[in-house]
Amino acid sequence: MNYPGGIKHKIKNDKTTTINTNYGNRGMTLENELNSSNDYYRLIDKAIIYKKPTPIKITNVDYPSRDKAVIKEAYFTVPSTTDYNGIYKGKYIDFEAKETKSTTNFTLRNIHPHQIEHLKSIEKHGGIAFIIVRFTILNETYLMPINKLETFLDNNNRKSIPIDYFREKCYLIKDNLKPTVDYLKIIDKLMEDKNG
Numbered sequence: 001m002n003y004p005g006g007i008k009h010k011i012k013n014d015k016t017t018t019i020n021t022n023y024g025n026r027g028m029t030l031e032n033e034l035n036s037s038n039d040y041y042r043l044i045d046k047a048i049i050y051k052k053p054t055p056i057k058i059t060n061v062d063y064p065s066r067d068k069a070v071i072k073e074a075y076f077t078v079p080s081t082t083d084y085n086g087i088y089k090g091k092y093i094d095f096e097a098k099e100t101k102s103t104t105n106f107t108l109r110n111i112h113p114h115q116i117e118h119l120k121s122i123e124k125h126g127g128i129a130f131i132i133v134r135f136t137i138l139n140e141t142y143l144m145p146i147n148k149l150e151t152f153l154d155n156n157n158r159k160s161i162p163i164d165y166f167r168e169k170c171y172l173i174k175d176n177l178k179p180t181v182d183y184l185k186i187i188d189k190l191m192e193d194k195n196g
Contacts, residue, residue, distance in 0.1 A: 030099045030134045030141070030181070034084065037179030041088075047184060049086030049093060081118040088184060089191065092127035094119060099134045105160035106133050108153075116153070119146040128187060132173070135163060142170040143186045 031051070041047040060073035082096040096119070098110045111131065119129035129146040140163075148169050152161055171189070176182045 029136070030097050030132070031083070033180040034097055034132070034183075037181045037183070038084070038086070040179040041184065047086060047088040047093070049084055049088065051084055052082065082115055088128075088187060091191070092122065092125075093129075093187070094122045094127055095130045095132060097132045097134075099136050101136055102160075103135065103137050103163070105162045106135075106166070107160045109159070116146075116149065120150065123147065128190065132181070132183060133166065135166075138163070139175075140166075141173040141181060142166040143173055143183055144170040145190060 035051055038047075038049045038051070041049060058071055058073075060071070062070045062072050064070070082094055084097065085092070085094045087093065096111060096115055098106070100106050100110065119131070122129040123146050131144050131146075131149060132141060133144060134141040144166065149161075151169075152165060171186045173181055173183055173186060
């Protein structure tokens with residue numbers, strides 16, 4: 001999505017001009033890599049996991065022609081639950097993905113209480129629920145099972161989760177080629193630990 005009118009930038013000759021700066025892909029690296037990883041999982045028939053569409057209601061559309069319709073106004077119908085869901089080895093999977101530029105912590109403002117409740121409910125009903133958090137500057141990506149998030153919330157009054165908690169209690173997702181974010185390798189370990 002472009003911000004209306006773009007952002008004003010100064011040019012060398014001291015004139016101010018408006019340039020449409022697209023911020024739509026800012027912070028989307030993890031999402032793009034997860035989408036690519038999920039495409040790969042489907043391609044090799046390993047899992048069926050998709051990004052959930054954002055629930056919006058369109059209220060105004062401009063139709064200059066049939067193939068050039070433009071949404072002019074829309075709003076969120078309900079708070080979205082989490083980013084991804086699907087099935088792997090007969091188990092329902094549901095998770096949220098977040099990025100942070102912090103090198104010391106992950107602020108809890110980034111995940112909403114209704115998302116945490118949703119993930120707890122998934123686990124209660126036998127599904128696999130977790131969050132994936134990427135510390136972009138550190139280039140570290142972690143899978144935090146919902147029970148680890150619950151434990152932290154139950155035992156802390158902090159407004160953020162320190163990086164050390166991720167390093168000690170969660171699972172580092174190592175960089176990979178195919179798929180880029182191979183989180184199912186960790187899910188395999190979690191399923192093995194639970195069964196064994």
